[in-house]
Amino acid sequence: MSPPGFTGGTLDRADRLRNDPAALAAALSDRRARLLVLGPGYEPQVTPEGRLAWTSLADADPDAELVLLGLEDDRPRFAQVTNEPGGSPFRSPRLLGSLGEMRPGEAATYAQARAVLDWHARHRFCANCGSPSVVVRAGWVRRCGSCAAEHFPRTDPVVIMIAEHGGRALLGRQASWPAGRFSALAGFVEPGESVEEAVAREIHEEAGVRVRGVRYVASQPWPFPSQLMIACVAVADDDALTLDHNEIAEAIWVNRDEVRAVLAGGQGPFLPPPPYAIAHTLLSEWAGEG
Known part of the structure; x- marks a missing residue:
């Protein structure tokens, strides 16, 4: 990686x-x-x-x-x-x-x-x-x-994650993003919450999907203003979506071939996150597993 x-x-x-x-x-x-x-x-x-x-x-x-x-x-x-x-x-x-x-x-x-x-x-x-x-x-x-x-200087922990189901990954798009830009879901870890619990809660809150088997992939300091991004992958129980439109405007399921093509600069169903964002690392790691 x-x-x-x-x-x-x-x-x-x-x-x-x-x-x-x-x-x-x-x-x-x-x-x-x-x-x-x-x-x-x-x-x-x-x-x-x-x-x-x-x-x-x-x-x-x-x-x-x-x-x-x-x-x-x-x-x-x-x-x-x-x-x-x-x-x-x-x-x-x-x-x-x-x-x-x-x-x-x-x-x-x-x-x-x-x-x-x-x-x-x-x-x-x-x-x-x-x-x-x-x-x-x-x-x-x-x-x-x-x-x-x-x-003392503070750092806010944020989980950023992919839910996978049937060889596909769940991605979302915020309304303020450029048209076509999709990325991993993300959210702040709340007080009294583990990373695994935060991943499960955020995915369910934003997309209505229940997940299990959360595994850690990597982390990244994100200085805008001061966060620690904790990248994870979780297994979804099903692929039915119920979106919270206050959080995300759209969500899609994409397969590994589509992710590989997009990350390589080719055509696909979404625009990828920039290379310096950990969502790019997370997608690359997930796409390479298949």
Whole structure:
């Protein structure tokens, strides 16, 4: 199986430096330290070689807070905190183009940076008392200046799954997607719920299909804004559909030959998800089993 998009990171995240003020100060003063170049909406700047663009820390806003992303060959790498939440990648053709140009390891670094920066933008105030919070521990914690509560970057687990029946896979389409674009069903894991239970619940809620035999395939960080996609396959008891049109506009059953053709760039009954999305990985893995 090919690695899902946004995985394969090469940075040493250097957790040991986050609680060491002297070591962090040394990293900030290191002449080799670099700052990740990001445009509006956290759009990355990508070189023709598929690498992220970096600049000197001297180009950072002197009043801005910094996040230590990690070390690359012992050279510190930072990103600058802003107050700007990121938007959906599917509303930015430029960002979608950049995602397709990045090397796998570069995309992982970008995902790390975008997720933590977006978290800072959305969590500038303490969830405990509502007072402003500040960046501590090299950007991986926010501490309230009033009640001293500490808040850590969050990642929301999301199940994304295929229900299979009779050699066919169930795919759905949201109303906001381009015409013909279908993908695996997905939904957030709710509190007090296992991954297997979330898969079964979401498929039944969205498509009216009961499933069993849930098996894990792969996972992927999805930094829009900060999710962990957990890809699974489940066996459906039947293929009768009852759609929740608040969740999905259409659903179809497709066989492996159709999926293989579409993923290879040929004609078929649907447009596939982009290669960097784990739905693409999930479909590829399922289609290769037959």
